[in-house]
């Protein structure tokens with residue numbers, strides 16, 4: 001029951017976040033970043049569990065950091081990135097699939113990285129993945145808006161950067177958020 005209530009609240013919040021996002025009515029407030037990230041991780045954990053994908057959680061809970069941001073937006077980014085990882089891990093039928101979420105903080109920069117062992121983004125499409133409507137998935141599977149929205153949230157809403165690096169394992173999406 002708790003799970004159902006949590007998920008429904010999340011879905012309801014998602015609709016609000018998306019509506020405000022589209023309307024550009026953003027309400028900024030001081031938010032505990034670790035709590036915000038934890039909530040996103042809890043949501044994706046269930047999805048990854050169902051798909052037998054290991055979640056390697058490298059979030060140190062002793063980071064205390066409040067940032068001025070729009071509630072729900074950073075969660076959307078994390079959920080989108082993990083969902084993309086899940087899709088590629090299933091599509092490529094990866095053995096022992098995993099998604100790793102890492103966090104590190106310096107006096108003025110928070111870094112979040114989300115890596116998977118799905119093989120990475122093919123070189124020929126790397127320059128296009130943040131474009132709206134760019135997708136390699138069937139139209140019933142993807143809209144191609146996920147990464148575009150992530151980019152807009154991180155860069156425009158949060159004044160940060162979002163970059164893709166391919167690693168030996170797969171794709172690694174690196175978020176950097178400046179803070180005081």
Ligand SMILES: Nc1ncnc2c1ncn2[C@@H]1O[C@H](COP(=O)(O)OP(=O)(O)OP(=O)(O)O)[C@@H](O)[C@H]1O
Pocket residue numbers: 080084085088116118120121122129130134135136137141142143144145146147148170171
């Ligand atoms: N972790 C990843 N590994 C490999 N390719 C990826 C990864 N994440 C994204 N991509 C590629 O980038 C494309 C664009 O991603 P994006 O999230 O914008 O759209 P989508 O996942 O196809 O659809 P949507 O997110 O709207 O449901 C994907 O179709 C996929 O080809």
Ligand SMILES: [Mg+2]
Pocket residue numbers: 080083084142145146147
């Ligand atoms: Mg996506």
